[in-house]
Amino acid sequence: MKNNSEKNQRKRNDIILAAVILIIAVAGFLFLNATKKNGSxxxxxxxxxxxxxxxxxxxxxxxxxxxxxxxxxxxxxxxxxxxxxxxxxxxxxxxxxxxxxxxxxxxxxxxxxxxxxxxxxxxxxxxxxxxx
Amino acid sequence: MNERTKRIAFLGITTSVALILAYIEAILPPIWTAVPGIKVGLPNLIIVLVLYRFGFKYAAIVSGIRLIIVSMLFGNVMTLAYSVVGAVLSLLLMSILKKTDRFSTIGVSIAGAVAHNLGQIIVAIFLFETVQIGYYMVVLAVTGTIAGVFIGIGSNFLLKRTDSIKI
CATH class of the missing domain: 2.60.320.10 (N-utilization substance G protein NusG, insert domain)
Structure with missing residues (x-):
């Protein structure tokens, strides 16, 4: 059972890692979009x-x-x-x-x-x- | 067969497979021309495999040999600069995450893929000073994560299949 819960823990950490990367990406995108200006x-x-x-x-x-x-x-x-x-x-x-x-x-x-x-x-x- | 011979043979095979995968990836059409650099990172399958099977040192050797040969065969000095920084960051981060023992191969390879993209972006920032690179990183973070999931699943499969090889 211990093995199984370790596996689930890892899976959860994987998902957290992916989510953190995606959240940073979305935040970065929003930041870049909010600060963009028309050039001349x-x-x-x-x-x-x-x-x-x-x-x-x-x-x-x-x-x-x-x-x-x-x-x-x-x-x-x-x-x-x-x-x-x-x-x-x-x-x-x-x-x-x-x-x-x-x-x-x-x-x-x-x-x-x-x-x-x-x-x-x-x-x-x-x-x-x-x-x- | 002694262990050393076995290891050399296995590393030879894995390096060759990494090269073939790099070649396959090089001849595939670009996924999205607007953002160069989106790749599945097929050779990373092998790097993850070697990292888990033999550890950091051997993964670094396979990765290094692959980089040198790939850039001689299909690239130039420029692509070498991009891939070296990407590969070094990628391998370092993967091996750190693996050491924590808190992530599966999927998590490790997601980190590897995104770190690889990050390394390339860092090189690009030095070459071209432009904010647009920020947009590239956003796209690459998303595609890198997706690629990392697939590579992680694939590496898991490879690890199970090569379980009988004990070195």
């Missing part, structure tokens, strides 16, 4: 360096060219206050499959091309190649 700028970072910055209110289509010989492309589209990647020639296509982003801190990452597209609250003061 879309920033493009290539290999960690900020290269382009656009207002999220404009409608643009921009080819982001990277790679040593300019062989990598990601097409950034900003439309109706949302940014997304329309096409890309990276092998995984995760950036293209990513949903549109519009809240501060949201990003679309193209790992193979080292491109990060991020929504920001304010334009940074760094010297950019192109400020539109």
């Amino acid at each position: 700028y879309v920033v493009v970072k290539i290999d960690g360096v900020e290269k382009y910055s656009y207002s999220i209110t404009e409608n643009i289509t921009k080819e982001i060219i990277t790679g040593e010989n300019g062989e990598y492309t990601n097409t950034l589209v900003i439309k109706d206050g949302k940014a997304s990647v329309l096409t890309a020639n990276c092998p995984d296509g995760i950036c293209v499959g990513h949903r549109e982003i519009s809240f501060v801190g949201e990003t679309i990452v193209c790992l193979p091309h080292k491109v990060v597209i991020e929504v920001k609250k304010e334009a940074s003061n760094q010297n950019l190649d192109a400020v539109v």
